[in-house]
Amino acid sequence: MRTKIAAMFFAILGCSSAHAQDAPECKKVRIADLGWTDIMLTNNTAEFILDALGYEATQTLLGMDVTYMSLKNGEMDVFQGNWRPFQDAQYKPFFDQRSVEVLGTNLEGAKFTLAVPKYVADAGIKDFGDLASHGDQFEKQIYALEPGSNTVLLDMIAANRHELGQWKVVESSEAGMLTQVKRAIARKQWIVFLGWEPHPMNLDYDMSYLTGGDVEFGPNFGGATVRTIARKGYAKACPNVAKLFSNLVFNLEYENHGMQMIIDQGQDAPVAAREMMRLNPQMLDKWLAGVTTFDGKPALPVIKGALGS
Structure with missing residues (x-):
């Protein structure tokens, strides 16, 4: 009897773990980029983490209008540059019609x-x-x-x-x-x-x-806040990636210093993103809470290993 109960328990755990993982079509993560230095920093942070977790993240440089249309049409997955209230009026129909969905606020106090x-x-x-x-x-x-x-x-x-x-x-x-x-x-x-x-x-x-x-x-x-938005239905279809993006919350000091590396010191954005993560390991605990690798393993030790920390 105990053996059967144990078997059922581990079977339930296995199902829960499977449900926590993203579907195969979520492996490729398409991130919209505007070429702004702040988005370069946040996008390369996300790309590094996703690649280390077993995903295949790519960034595509687009104009603002094309970014919103690409999300609406399912050609892009995520955009970390929804500046409010600056974009509220021009792109209001996309939110009213639920062509895009909000994953979270990634910066306050801009x-x-x-x-x-x-x-x-x-x-x-x-x-x-x-x-x-x-x-x-x-x-x-x-x-x-x-x-x-x-x-x-x-x-x-x-x-x-x-x-x-x-x-x-x-x-x-x-x-x-x-x-x-x-x-x-x-x-x-x-x-x-x-x-x-x-x-x-x-x-x-x-x-x-x-x-x-x-x-x-x-x-x-x-004053502005910056939100992360995604194509319609993305959080439901790819909950693990969506969880990561909803966790990716930055602050002014972090972005000021990261952008300084890129603009003043001439570092490539991917290098600056990795260096900022190494210098601020406490951010990783919040960013990776409840997030797994693509195959369901805890994310935090994987990212610490990828950063050499």
Whole structure:
């Protein structure tokens, strides 16, 4: 009798383990990439983990519109770059019609608005409303990104909001803008520029974000959250991979440092992703909780082994 009960017990365990594993069609994991440095870091983190767990992960560089259509059409599986509220209006139908599904939030506290060096903030420039009365010191210029990326600022000037109607937006590349910031800081000159986080600028420069830009960029310094989304039905079809992606939660400090490796130090994104995992092994416990290899073994020791830790 005991033998039969034991046999039944282990049979049930075997069934449970089998159900926990993903189906063969889940082995290939197709991840959408936009070419943004933060997504390079998070995507390469996911790819390294998935490959070590026995999956075959690939990344495909796509535009934003194509990414959403590819998820809707089942041509991509996962996208880690659903920035909100930035994408809410344009891609609302995809969520309303349930063409895509949310696996989780992978970053909170992101921001995007105007910033100044800390010594400028210490001199009293803390709000959009403080800029106009110090126009001469700023040469009435706002340093921003390439043409086509600064509509919010151009509209602000055209509407003379914050009494900035006589100001000019200096449009440049990200690298060009940050070169101007670096030069100004070295000379202790006043400069106002587009700042955002996560980005290594937050480590490279002692900077302050301005309040008062809610109309232009939204509340909480243009505050944003970043979600991971997937094609419809993916979590049900591939629960183990979906569990991993729902667990992959980053923070600003992690992404700032990882992006610094890529942008400032010139490391390849896969190398930076692995190095950040080695430097932050405590992240692995949360990321791999409840996750297995493709053939059902515990994930954590496999990843630690792959990282040489």
